[in-house]
Amino acid sequence: MARCSGRLLCICLLPCVMVGHLIVYIMVSICITISYSPPLLPVRFVAPGTSSNSGTLASHPLNPFWKLGLEEGALWNQLQRFLDRQHNPILRGNRTWVKLPDAEDGRVREGDAGEAPADCRPDNRWASRLQDFNTLPEQMRDFVLSMHCRDYPLLTDQPGICGGEGQGAEAPVLLLAIKSETGNFENRQAIRQTWGQSGWVQGEAGGRGGLVRTVFLLGKQDPSAGLYPDLEALLELEKSQHQDILQWDFRDSFYNLTLKDVLFWRWFSLRCPRALFVFKGDDDIFLRTRSLLDFLHQQGDESGDPGQNSTERTRDLFVGEVIANAGPNRQPSTKYYIPESFYKGTYPAYAGGGGVVYSGDLALRLGRVSRRVHLFPIDDVYLGMCLHRLGISPSHHPGFLTFDLPASDREKPCAYRSVILVHKRSPKEMLRLWSELQTVPPPC
Ligand SMILES: *[C@@H]1O[C@H](CO)[C@@H](O)[C@H](O)[C@H]1NC(C)=O
Ligand SMILES: *[C@@H]1O[C@H](CO)[C@@H](O)[C@H](O)[C@H]1NC(C)=O
Ligand SMILES: *[C@@H]1O[C@H](CO)[C@@H](O)[C@H](O)[C@H]1NC(C)=O
Numbered sequence: 001m002a003r004c005s006g007r008l009l010c011i012c013l014l015p016c017v018m019v020g021h022l023i024v025y026i027m028v029s030i031c032i033t034i035s036y037s038p039p040l041l042p043v044r045f046v047a048p049g050t051s052s053n054s055g056t057l058a059s060h061p062l063n064p065f066w067k068l069g070l071e072e073g074a075l076w077n078q079l080q081r082f083l084d085r086q087h088n089p090i091l092r093g094n095r096t097w098v099k100l101p102d103a104e105d106g107r108v109r110e111g112d113a114g115e116a117p118a119d120c121r122p123d124n125r126w127a128s129r130l131q132d133f134n135t136l137p138e139q140m141r142d143f144v145l146s147m148h149c150r151d152y153p154l155l156t157d158q159p160g161i162c163g164g165e166g167q168g169a170e171a172p173v174l175l176l177a178i179k180s181e182t183g184n185f186e187n188r189q190a191i192r193q194t195w196g197q198s199g200w201v202q203g204e205a206g207g208r209g210g211l212v213r214t215v216f217l218l219g220k221q222d223p224s225a226g227l228y229p230d231l232e233a234l235l236e237l238e239k240s241q242h243q244d245i246l247q248w249d250f251r252d253s254f255y256n257l258t259l260k261d262v263l264f265w266r267w268f269s270l271r272c273p274r275a276l277f278v279f280k281g282d283d284d285i286f287l288r289t290r291s292l293l294d295f296l297h298q299q300g301d302e303s304g305d306p307g308q309n310s311t312e313r314t315r316d317l318f319v320g321e322v323i324a325n326a327g328p329n330r331q332p333s334t335k336y337y338i339p340e341s342f343y344k345g346t347y348p349a350y351a352g353g354g355g356v357v358y359s360g361d362l363a364l365r366l367g368r369v370s371r372r373v374h375l376f377p378i379d380d381v382y383l384g385m386c387l388h389r390l391g392i393s394p395s396h397h398p399g400f401l402t403f404d405l406p407a408s409d410r411e412k413p414c415a416y417r418s419v420i421l422v423h424k425r426s427p428k429e430m431l432r433l434w435s436e437l438q439t440v441p442p443p444c
Pocket of ligand 3: 311
């Protein structure tokens, strides 16, 4: 009986005991909460990673938060980063910020990549930065030795070709700037007689047409290609006869073609800034100039914002055969070889150098921005780099055939119906095509 009542007592008391525990727990929790006060923090917060714990100085990071090291990267990339930094609008305010922490030998220093010095003689300050300099092909070595300079004197100017400064002078709608070299007399003459005729040119389908002017861009004969016959006197005769040659005092080699763009832009801003469009191309192409004029007028009339006038609509026009996602050629035996120690990365979208057309306004902007882009040995890639800096993408046009038509179509006039430019054509072929394409060719 007693055992039974003890068990009953246990069963009756258990809930009371549990409620009692709960009440004690709640009381204790309330007491702790009431009595809690947060620990006092020091007034100045000290960030981790700093040594400033004196308590009187505000803390500051020990190293700059942007990256200053230029150790990695190929030579061109280093020089370009340097130019970028010099023209950075945030850093530009105080040039001393740009100083590198330790400018010991083997690194790029401030001022090295800046404006070209007055002295344009070959200089081997960069050669030592390229471990494989001595094994590079000769043209690459020559480029590295002279890439600090882009200010070569103009030997022959044509100040009046765009009508000069005069009030009534009419600026050309289209300026053809053709890269040529001294020996190519025949190409230049064929161009003058065919697609490069200076003067008023009618659009193809009875279109509006416009004033066209042609200039040829020349350097000096290239002695590194071996002995050559002296053609200077003949060239002088040609200059006085036609007055369409611009010549600068630099060696006319493949890796120096970029200089022609840079120097042409400078000339353009002085002598021809009101031209509406510039076509830049080689002297071994065939251009359907009349068809190009139609295309340009059409761009001014139709494309873009209807609230703008034609000049505004074509402000950013840059058209050619666009090559995207290309990278440097690493085969030392090829013409376009770029060693890894010189350039790393891919190329921006660019247009094949056989021929491109862009607005006069863009030519002026390209000239300015090119000061901030380090010279690169391949001219069409360089043009793509400058465009990229301006935030403009080149537009592709299927009529720009810098890699020519399929071989089976080259003889058929009808295949040229939608073509604006083909590469490449000899002087004789230019004359024949010109006579065949006097009228719009029929569809095939
Ligand atoms: C540029 O910065 C340096 C170091 O920070 C300073 O000594 C110099 O006075 C500054 N120059 C100007 C023009 O602000
Ligand atoms: C470019 O021209 C300059 C001046 O004539 C010359 O010193 C340099 O060697 C040339 N560069 C190349 C790659 O031919
Ligand atoms: C087009 O508009 C711009 C600015 O709005 C002006 O400067 C330019 O003269 C105009 N061009 C023509 C051909 O009307």
